[in-house]
Amino acid sequence: MKYAKYISIQLLLFCLVFAGCDKYLDVTPKGKRLLTTTADYDLWLNDESVIYGLSPVNNLLNFLGDNVDMVNIALPPVKEHELIYTWASQFSTDLNASPAFWGEHYSKINHFNTVLVGIDDATGGTIVQKRTLKAEALLGRALEYFHLVNEYGKLYDSTTASQDLAVPFVTSNDVTQIVPARITVAEMHKQIIDDLNAAIPDLPADNSANRFRGSKAAAYSVLARVYFYAGNYTDAQKNAALALQYSNAVMINFNGTIPASNLISVHPDVIYGRMVIGSSIPTLDFLRSFAGNDLRVRKLYYSRDGYSFTERGATQFFPAYVTPSFTYANSGTSVQEMKLIIAECAARSNDLTTALQQLDEVRMNRFAAASYVPFQSGNQEEVLNEVLKERSHELPFTGLRWLDMRRLNKENRMGTVNRYDAQGNIITSLEPHSDRYTLQIPVQVLTYNPGMKQNP
DSSP states (O other): OHHHHHHHHHHHHHHHHTGGGSTTSOOOOOGGGTOOBHHHHHHHTTOHHHHBOSSTTTOGGGGGSTTBOOTTOOSSOOSHHHHHHTTOSOSOOOTTSOOTTHHHHHHHHHHHHHHHHHGGGOBSSOHHHHHHHHHHHHHHHHHHHHHHHHHHSOOOOTTTTTTSEEEEOOOOOOTTSOOOOEEEHHHHHHHHHHHHHHHGGGSOSOOTTOTTSOOHHHHHHHHHHHHHHTTOHHHHHHHHHHHHHHOOOOOOOTTSOOOSOOOGGGOTTEEEOOEEEOOBOBOHHHHHTSOTTBTHHHHHEEESSTTOOOSTTSEEEOHHHHOGGGSEEEOSEEHHHHHHHHHHHHHHTTOHHHHHHHHHHHHTTTBOGGGOOOOOOSOHHHHHHHHHHHHHHHSTTSSOHHHHHHHHHHTTOOOOEEEEOTTSOEEEEEOTTOGGGSOOOOHHHHHHOTTSOOOO
16 A cells, blocks of 8 residues: 555656646556556555545535535635535636546546556566456446546437537546547447456456455446446346345444444445545435434434434534444445345336335345334335435435436436525525536636537
8 A cells, every 4th residue: 555655646746747748637647657567556456546436535426416405605605515516517717726526537547547558568467467457447447437427428318328428538548648539428338338347257256355446246236337327227237136146245234233444445235345434414304304213314423403403504424423433435336235226126117026125125224123114015106216215315425316316307306406505595406407417527628628529
């Protein structure tokens, strides 16, 4: 880890000297100049720059969600997180600043590209070891491109995906190269899926010692997520089941023993880990949607109003204060996410037996055992709505809520989302089917790439 951190510092210094060459992909220069052995590349994949999720301090993507409140927001909004929270067209106009989301994703992509372009020439190590590291890099890069296409491209629609623009697909770690044009959403999805399928044969069978690293189950879980957000529920369910089949990960039962460590990398429910600090201010409506015997409330949320949910900002999603083992939220994949994917896909195909079974397997680990009653219904819409509610409770501040809002918006399941000032006055609204459900290309990117087309 120390060696990898040292390399990152050296690359950062190099990047600062030649900052004008990066065309605002916000990436570091050719890592292969400093990486020579297979062991070096192995350490490179342990670097903190890739094991953390997006904006690890406060997971900025959460600020886009309808479950987050910002009681004392400045008016007009000025700071980056305030502009994100109000769905501004641009989150910064500082041309010297790294653009939120875009810059961080491409920095991580450059990190993985460094392995892909350099590992074959590394000294030492076996062919099998090199192929494994290359497969891990393909997996990590695919996850970053998944986020990019679901932030800056329209939601996948088979009728328009071949025309809708996504983002540039960069395969080099040479920041002096010209940034390629935006490819289509269809092309990006194919590339992500092809890379994940290519990686699977060479990935390890088990990553239990360090769940930040790749495994076959990790690749299947990312495939499940990709298909799920593309609306391909058949393949999403299939790959989620494969992820559970190939993994020895198990859910943490909130009725039982909680892990002693706060490290996501060794938590038993993690399939492919990415850690962010768990800290958000939920809306009162979201807090009031929990049942009284839901153990997540008092294990993950700190309240100054006795959990009465009467005062905005009085209750915070802050696991570090109440259950330190959960200090970090996992923005990667988990057993519970896979089970909820299977449950939702099954509900959508009217396989209510499977949907209720998977839903129950999640809920029984989250509700007080003495008062737990499984949810039962023979109505497809009721079951689907319960799965959606459980998903919002189980994965609230992992960066996925915004992506869920996008797909639910397409199905007319999202109403108007309002933002309020301290007095309860509406300061801005996100209307159903608004263009703001797709982020604008950052102004920094367009300045250095004037030919790149902006989103509506």
